[in-house]
Amino acid sequence: MSYKDIVIVVPAYEPDVRMLDLLRTIRQKESEKLTIVLVDDGSGLDYAALFDEAKNRYDCTVLTHDVNKGKGCAIKTAISYVLESQEVSRMIGMVTIDADGQHTYDDTIKCMDAFLINPESLVLGVRTFQKNIPFRSRFGNVLTRDVLGVFTGMSISDTQTGLRVIPFSWLSTLLDLEGERYEFEMNMLLEAQKDHMPIHEVGIETIYIEDNESSHFHAIRDSIRIYSVFLKYVASSLFCFFVDIFAFSFLMSLLGGLNFASVTIASFVARIISSVTNFLINHKVVFKEGNDSSAIGYFALVLIQILISSLFVAKLGQWWISLPISLIKVVVDALLFLASYHVQKRFIFKGENK
Template sequence: MIVLIPAYEPDERMLELVDALDEDGCRMLVVDDGSGDDYQPLFDDVCSRGIPVLHQCSNTGKAGALRRGLTYIAGRWPGEDVVTADSDGQHRPHDIEAVAAVTAQGDALVLGGRAFTGEVPLRSRVGNAFSRMLFRASTGQRVHDTQTGLRGIPSSRIPDVLSVGGERFAWEMNVLMDFSRRRIPIKEIPIETVYLDGNASSHFRPLRDSLAVLRPMLRYLLVSLGSFVLDVVALQLLYVASGQLLLSAIGARVLSGVVNFALNRSFVFRAAAAGDVRTQLMRYGLIAVAMLAAGYAGLALLTEWGVPLVIAKVVADGAVYVCGFLLQRGYVFARRRDAPEELPAAVPALR
């Protein structure tokens, strides 16, 4: 087991964490994410303890530091599991070791989930609650702490993690989204909630990084909403032109379905290279037919009761649309679990 610690402009708390883990016999790797000359003495102290340090020439963000560390570990210590921990003292050694113990038991990504009890900064409490809600809405999976940096990665899952795109803090959310979509198991264990000095040491930029973290989920919801609006407008126009409810419903669904499939495949799920388009289209078509039948049944029933067409459309399709979201994510565009990208052949040297 290797504890991977990304650090950008750290303070003495990094040394305290390193010393505590060293006393417990943990092996570590620290990545200096372009902190600059002023912080070199701290990293020299880490090196003097026999702990390797990788230096980034410039600040690449947390994603860049973690990718570099994971790539190095996979090359130098193949077969070793990894636990990622922040350098600011918010992850206690006993929690790091607890995540490591669970990670060693299987092939699941293990999260150290904070309970957010006690004195938690408002921006952290609200941000995590919002992120948690949207993640569950987009994936159907419950994760209490989607933004935790304490994660256990089995050695077999390092290629899967490295295959995920994204930068800075958004990358950690992308990993959860990707694993959920590919049905790779995710476990969560409770850890202590620690915020020091009002979380002043965090390099998380509330507005900019929150938008980046939520971008994958927002893309999913935006495309689905746009397709739904297109379906409603097309239904109304076709019904006015033809006077045939069934024909109008089928035509509107075909049009919105083609647009939805293309955007979900290329823009939302980024699945253009992850599966055969014919298989994806066939699965999408089966789901679309089932949703069309359910939606039309509800639409016919509501209009028979005298509900205006547009209102009936919104109510009927709203009831079945959530199921369509989940089926597209988990079935139509699911990536194969056995198709991660290969690790880079070259291992970065210590600098």
């Protein structure tokens, strides 16, 4: 195995001369001829000369979108090309590099070296985010890293890095992965966790030119796309949480008495109402995944949560009689929120729909 067995993919939207500088460096430093695929993601006629020079002067294959479709779609276009290539039999991986000058060829080689040692791993070129990094980039990466850690338990230093080496055997899986724009890269990490794929991090240089003004990342719009699964889960949970609290409060007013039996009955009936709603929303809208055993696993989780919640609500209600029982239940169930997400994401809704 060698570098020539790894195809280089550069997705580009309205690039500048830094893309050509990268290509020039690759051709000057390469020890053996590498396959380079550029994807023109609808840059338009004003940028045609740059792509023509890349094709003719630096011997690159150029794939073109008629309109801008997003970085995720550009990478998928490259994947489709790679899978259909005549050289497919010798390929072991695909490395993606951003076209805006953030990634050097030397760092790319470092990542490719790591991949040759770990050919079944997803290799990430990770940056450090010091105070001199543009706020937009530092905030977006740190927030995404922390959100990913909280909701999935994954520890990734740089969730938005565009420098990645992907095993060839995994490309067909990514071709069917949701996400057409920047959220595709986050979904790739979630898919790696689901597929139990090792992730290997390689430290790289942090380069931002002109405060990263050339980036086409839209902080609000693209962040919403990246966090879409998390946001939908939170919205679904909050909606059903209020359904559960309303039903619980109503039933407690009918049953009367603050004891384990009445709390359990009220919790059980209220949770049936809210959990059926929550299961349907999570299965069809949030995770969009699952298998024949998902319903069994989900409602088993619900039963366990009811028992834990009832026990703590009853005990805490007896200790703090001055607090409304509904408020105590809000606090207890809120603490169970993240644990439930982890179980649902990693175990219950982990497979394909059947």
